Amino acid sequence: MFDALRTALPNTTRRNLLRTLGVLSALPLTGYGLRHFLTDSQAADANPLCLLSATKTEGPYWIDEHLNRSDLTTDTTRSTVLQGLPLTLTLSVINASSSACSVARNVQIDVWHADAAGEYSDVSGNGQTSTVGQTFLRGYQLTDSTGTVTFKTIYPGWYRGRTAHIHVRARVFDAQGNTTYNFTTQLFFDDVITDSVYANAPYNSRGTRDTLNSTDMHYLDGDSSNLLLNLTSQETGGYVAVGSVGLVGLPDSIETENAFDITTTTTGNLDNLSLTGTLTVATNDVGTYGSLYVAAQIGEIWYINDGNGWLPYTDDFPAYSSGMLTDTHQLKILNSVNVSTLCGANVYAGYGQNVQDMLQKNQYKKVYTVPCQ
Numbered sequence: 001m002f003d004a005l006r007t008a009l010p011n012t013t014r015r016n017l018l019r020t021l022g023v024l025s026a027l028p029l030t031g032y033g034l035r036h037f038l039t040d041s042q043a044a045d046a047n048p049l050c051l052l053s054a055t056k057t058e059g060p061y062w063i064d065e066h067l068n069r070s071d072l073t074t075d076t077t078r079s080t081v082l083q084g085l086p087l088t089l090t091l092s093v094i095n096a097s098s099s100a101c102s103v104a105r106n107v108q109i110d111v112w113h114a115d116a117a118g119e120y121s122d123v124s125g126n127g128q129t130s131t132v133g134q135t136f137l138r139g140y141q142l143t144d145s146t147g148t149v150t151f152k153t154i155y156p157g158w159y160r161g162r163t164a165h166i167h168v169r170a171r172v173f174d175a176q177g178n179t180t181y182n183f184t185t186q187l188f189f190d191d192v193i194t195d196s197v198y199a200n201a202p203y204n205s206r207g208t209r210d211t212l213n214s215t216d217m218h219y220l221d222g223d224s225s226n227l228l229l230n231l232t233s234q235e236t237g238g239y240v241a242v243g244s245v246g247l248v249g250l251p252d253s254i255e256t257e258n259a260f261d262i263t264t265t266t267t268g269n270l271d272n273l274s275l276t277g278t279l280t281v282a283t284n285d286v287g288t289y290g291s292l293y294v295a296a297q298i299g300e301i302w303y304i305n306d307g308n309g310w311l312p313y314t315d316d317f318p319a320y321s322s323g324m325l326t327d328t329h330q331l332k333i334l335n336s337v338n339v340s341t342l343c344g345a346n347v348y349a350g351y352g353q354n355v356q357d358m359l360q361k362n363q364y365k366k367v368y369t370v371p372c373q
Contacts, residue, residue: 051096051226051244051246052096052246052247052248053096053183053185053226053227053244053245053246053247054185054221054222054223054224054226054227055183055184055185055222056167056184056185056186056218056221056222056224056227057184057186057218058167058169058184059167060123060126061112061114061120061123061126061167062112062167062169062184063112063121063122063123063138064110065122065135065138065139066140067135067138067139067140068139068140068141069139069140069141070139070141070149070150070151070152071139071151071152072111072136072137072138072139072151072152072153073136073137073152073153073154075135075136076121076134076135076136078115078134078136079202080115080116080117080119080157080202081115081116081136081137081154083116083201083202084115084116084154084155084157084202084203085116085154085155085197085200085203085237085238085239086152086154086155086234086236086237086238086239087152087153087154087155087238087239087240087241088150088151088152088153088234088238088239088240088241089111089150089151089152089153089166089229089241089243090148090149090150090151090240090241090242090243091109091148091149091150091168091242091243091244091245092146092147092148092242092243092244092245093107093109093143093147093148093149093170093244093245093247094147094244094245094246094247095147095247095248095250095254096246096247096248097247097248097249097250102147103143103145103146103147103148103362104143104147104247104250104254105143105144105145105147105254106142106143106172106254107142107143107147107170107171107172107181107247107250107254108140108141108142108170108171108172108173109140109141109142109143109149109168109169109170109245110138110139110140110167110168110169110171111138111139111140111151111153111166111167111168111169112137112138112139112166112167113137113153113156113165113166113167114137114156114157114158114159115136115137115154115156115157116154116155116157116202116203117157117202117205117206118157118158118159118160118206119131119157119159120137121134121135121136121137121138122134122135122138127159127160128159137153137154137156139151144284145260145282145283145284145285146260146282146361146362146363148361153166155189155194155197155203155238155239156189157198157203157206158194158198158206158209158210158211160210160211161210161211161216161217162211162216162218163188163189163191163194163209163211163212163213163215163216163219164188164189164194164209165186165187165188165189165216165218165219166186166187167184167185167186168184168185168186168187168245169182169183169184170182170183170184170185170245170247171183172250172251172254174251180251181247181249181250181251183247185227185245186218186219186224186227187227187228187229187241187243188213188219188224188227188228188229189228189229189231189241190228190229190231191212191213191214193231193239194209226244226246227243228243229241229242229243230242230243260279260280260281260282260285260350260351260362260363260365261279261280261365262277262278262279262280262331262349262350262365262367263277263278263280264276264277264331264333264367264368265277266368268336270338270339270340270370270371270373271338271340272336272337272338273334273336273337273338273339274334274335274336274337275333275334275347275367275368276330276331276332276333277330277331277333277349277367278328278329278330278331279328279329279330279331279349279351280327280328281325281326281327281328281329281351282363285325285351286325286326286327287324287325287326288324288325289322289323289324289325289353290322290323290324290325290351290352290353291319291320291321291322291351291352291353291354291355291358292319292320292321292322292329292349292350292351293317293319293320293348293349293350293351293352293355293358293364294320294333294347294348294349295313295317295347295348296310296345296346296347296348297345297346297348298342298344298345299344301313304316304317304318305320306318306319306320307319307320307321317355325351331349331367333347333349333367333368334347334368339370340373342370343370343371343372343373344369344370344372345369345370346366346368346369346370347366347367347368347369348364348365348366348367349364349365349367350363350364350365351363
């Protein structure tokens, strides 16, 4: 298991090597390479693409219902909602104008869409029956410290001239309730999956839909490729839909809460290197119970620090430590270590309720790469 390290340090015994690695006493875990520990579907959830989302019309069915809820299927007896195919929608909202493509916190995300019969709530006219007074399949959530919102809803039905889609509005308000940012777009579905969904009740009672993505005027208006949702079927039925919304021009007010971050400082040279850091815990996570992680990658080999020393990664990813999360944690990552022969080795740190939570919420970061001499 230590072949890569033995090659790099031919005169180091396994015991001395672990003792040397043991000084990598870091807290949290992070870095792009850590996606190695995610399944394919989890990797699709993590590190969303930093792309600006195309603006799409709000359409004729927008109603500002002021419904702060994640379950959009509540408060209705309508069969075309309750019998619709379950859909869990998770969106990562990104500040695409920032140099680091950071997450966008405190953004109000409204979603609304048609039921299995192709009808919207609380409207009349426009070719559908009156649903005035009903509020099904509408609601909003505020993006959390990771820039994420999640909704429980159903696979949207179709109506004449439109492909399957979900409307999204992103807004920011000032302290007086005035709108300081307003953006609308639409999310789309793979046509093959949509056709398979529409072949079943209650969607199949209306005949064949008349519009695909390739013929939908709103899908064709601008680049909509990054507005296609990533769908994963669930054993219990339904789909999990994951997407990202890239925004520009967001006001500074969205940055009023701390986001996860790690800053590091190095002293010495590669023959005698010390690496320290400060980990900032996201505001929403302060005071909660969490686990801290640290890992190192040398070549294709991963090593995990369980708080007592370094172990080769097998099927387990032990925590470095667990406990109550405070605003910041000081990290002593390397303490006078000779890393001159570990060209390209990476050290990662991060935190979460567990490893998968940390990785999927992007609460991890590569804190150091050993330079090659």
